[in-house]
Amino acid sequence: MYAVIETGGKQYRVAPGDTLDVELLEAEVGKSVTLDRVLFVGGDGKFAVGSPTVASAQVIAEVVDNHRGPKKVTFKMKRRKGYHKTIGHRQEQTKIKINEIKA
Numbered sequence: 001m002y003a004v005i006e007t008g009g010k011q012y013r014v015a016p017g018d019t020l021d022v023e024l025l026e027a028e029v030g031k032s033v034t035l036d037r038v039l040f041v042g043g044d045g046k047f048a049v050g051s052p053t054v055a056s057a058q059v060i061a062e063v064v065d066n067h068r069g070p071k072k073v074t075f076k077m078k079r080r081k082g083y084h085k086t087i088g089h090r091q092e093q094t095k096i097k098i099n100e101i102k103a
Contacts, residue, residue, distance in 0.1 A: 001043030003101050005035050005059050014059060014098045024092040027063045033096065035059040041103040048103065057103050061096040069093045 002015040008023030027033045038057035041048045048054050068090040077084040 001041070001101050001103070003038050003042070003057070003059055003103075004040040006037040006039055007035055011039065014101075016098055016100060018098045019064065019095060020098075021069070021093045021095050023094070024066065025063065025094045025096070027094070029063050029065060032060060032062050032099070035061060041101065054103070057101075059098060060100040060102065061098050063094060064097050065095040067093055067095065 002013060004011055004013050006012075007025070010023070012020055012022070014020065025033055036053070036058055038054045038059060039050050039052065041054055041057050048057070050057070069092075070090070072089050072091075074087045074089075075084070076087070
């Protein structure tokens with residue numbers, strides 16, 4: 001069984017046992033979190049498509065770690081003006097492990 005969930009403005013295809021990095025969730029390490037924005041549930045030849053979400057479907061996940069992602073570097077420059085600027089950004093992320101999909 002698998003599901004498509006939405007969190008942090010992005011969509012992820014998940015199955016039980018998967019580990020993925022999502023945008024920061026307000027949960028402590030070791031606690032379980034319920035993701036309600038389930039857009040699609042499928043498996044065993046059956047599927048359910050939500051409009052926009054599947055009613056009464058949930059994905060139960062455990063928070064493994066809160067960390068910062070890799071640094072993204074942006075370089076701005078205007079030629080012949082002596083202007084250049086380097087900007088860096090690291091996004092806060094949460095690593096979650098999918099335990100169960102309830103459909």
